[in-house]
Amino acid sequence: MPVTNFSHPDPYSYQNGFGSYHETEAVEGALPIGQNSPQKVAHDLGLPYSPAAAHEKFHAEDADSYHTRMTTETHKLHHIPNQLRWNPFDFDEKVDWVHGLHLVAGSGDPTMKQGLGILLYAAGKDMGKEAFYSADGDFLIVPQHGVLDIQTELGRIILRPNEIAVIPRGVRYRVTLPDGPVRGYICELYQGHYELPELGPIGSNCLANARDFQAPVADFDDEEEPTEYKLFSKFNNTLFSARQKHTPFDVVAWHGNYYPYKYDLGRFNTIGSISFDHPDPSIFTVLTGPSDHVGTAIADFVIFPPRWLVQENTFRPPWYHRNTMSEFMGLIMGDYDAKTGGGFRPAGASLHNVMSAHGPDSSAFEGASNAELKPNKVGDGSMAFMFESSLMVGVSEWGLKTCEKIQEEYNDHSWTPLKRHFKNPNKK
Numbered sequence: 506m507p508v509t510n511f512s513h514p515d516p517y518s519y520q521n522g523f524g525s526y527h528e529t530e531a532v533e534g535a536l537p538i539g540q541n542s543p544q545k546v547a548h549d550l551g552l553p554y555s556p557a558a559a560h561e562k563f564h565a566e567d568a569d570s571y572h573t574r575m576t577t578e579t580h581k582l583h584h585i586p587n588q589l590r591w592n593p594f595d596f597d598e599k600v601d602w603v604h605g606l607h608l609v610a611g612s613g614d615p616t617m618k619q620g621l622g623i624l625l626y627a628a629g630k631d632m633g634k635e636a637f638y639s640a641d642g643d644f645l646i647v648p649q650h651g652v653l654d655i656q657t658e659l660g661r662i663i664l665r666p667n668e669i670a671v672i673p674r675g676v677r678y679r680v681t682l683p684d685g686p687v688r689g690y691i692c693e694l695y696q697g698h699y700e701l702p703e704l705g706p707i708g709s710n711c712l713a714n715a716r717d718f719q720a721p722v723a724d725f726d727d728e729e730e731p732t733e734y735k736l737f738s739k740f741n742n743t744l745f746s747a748r749q750k751h752t753p754f755d756v757v758a759w760h761g762n763y764y765p766y767k768y769d770l771g772r773f774n775t776i777g778s779i780s781f782d783h784p785d786p787s788i789f790t791v792l793t794g795p796s797d798h799v800g801t802a803i804a805d806f807v808i809f810p811p812r813w814l815v816q817e818n819t820f821r822p823p824w825y826h827r828n829t830m831s832e833f834m835g836l837i838m839g840d841y842d843a844k845t846g847g848g849f850r851p852a853g854a855s856l857h858n859v860m861s862a863h864g865p866d867s868s869a870f871e872g873a874s875n876a877e878l879k880p881n882k883v884g885d886g887s888m889a890f891m892f893e894s895s896l897m898v899g900v901s902e903w904g905l906k907t908c909e910k911i912q913e914e915y916n917d918h919s920w921t922p923l924k925r926h927f928k929n930p931n932k933k
């Protein structure tokens with residue numbers, strides 16, 4: 506089935522395409538034709554974004570109320586070569602989207618527009634008369650549980666597990682939770698933007714196809730009376746807020762190619778080997794955030810969807826490997842075929858940093874090296890993913906200690922039981 510069967514309906518309208526130029530108006534005639542800055546705009550509308558400047562001063566929020574800091578001495582990132590795995594992260598019903606963001610790992614510096622941040626979110630409260638934006642980068646949101654109703658300046662998006670959304674730097678939005686508590690992962694790109702990967706010899710289609718990305722249509726709050734709003738800014742991973750007396754959701758029409766969008770992972774056209782051996786999982790790349798060095802990425806978003814394995818004479822799970830890229834993995838639902846020992850669970854995560862050795866756990870190894878090699882469907886009802894970066898990532902204090910989810914026994918359980926089977930025929 507090339508679409509996910511969602512239990513929560515999506516009531517909103519979208520326009521299709523990736524990186525496309527779109528134009529949309531919530532009121533007919535609102536978009537000026539042939540120019541951007543006419544002296545008078547239809548229906549006496551203001552010019553693009555002009556009222557957005559009308560707010561009081563930003564103030565830094567109390568540092569205990571948010572969890573994305575990484576720049577101060579006490580909140581520095583820990584760079585360690587150990588293989589790490591986390592038990593499922595907790596829900597937190599007491600907080601909203603803004604206060605439910607936790608930086609777990611990252612690299613680089615948003616002030617230099619370099620690198621990425623990996624965040625976990627858990628929230629149970631709607632945002633009030635509030636809006637949030639990140640000045641640091643583009644948010645790629647991967648819901649694991651619950652539904653996000655995202656009201657952005659550029660229109661509305663419903664986001665459910667097995668969908669992803671990208672909200673570009675600076676776009677203001679408000680998150681409400683129509684189905685209760687939510688939990689998921691975010692990869693924030695401090696530099697550049699997410700793109701579809703080059704398909705090379707694959708040709709014109711497959712993997713994520715441009716037509717399956719959905720951008721919202723214009724939508725606005727028609728508030729005639731002044732309304733108190735609080736605007737939150739994530740600015741160098743610090744949280745600021747400012748008050749304003751009008752809704753931030755006042756964009757009646759827009760055009761351009763800078764907009765939020767969503768994508769159903771069920772539409773991903775997965776390809777793989779139909780002969781032998783295990784291909785590089787770069788063939789599972791949904792979106793890539795390229796670095797300035799051609800062919801390498803600040804962040805690749807890679808998924809492991811349900812798929813058929815048919816390779817002959819092949820150990821079918823991933824090989825044991827060390828990678829020049831760092832691999833942060835998460836699980837939306839189901840099981841991941843390289844980890845059958847039970848420790849990699851939905852809402853959990855793992856990190857195999859630059860050149861840290863890893864591969865199938867011992868139970869996956871035993872299973873796959875003795876399996877009958879008939880065509881086999883793996884991953885039914887499952888969706889694992891990876892944020893893969895050419896950068897070495899550091900782990901936040903929250904990720905390493907405060908969250909209390911690190912599995913101390915990860916290495917011992919996964920690989921220590923692997924036995925030596927080799928019998929050297931040259932030894933007398």
Ligand SMILES: O=C(O)Cc1cc(O)ccc1O
Pocket residue numbers: 784785786822823824826828832843863864891
């Ligand atoms: O380590 C992992 O589980 C991710 C991964 C999957 C795969 O099929 C090949 C290489 C790789 O790093």
Ligand SMILES: [Fe+2]
Pocket residue numbers: 823826828832857863
């Ligand atoms: Fe790997």
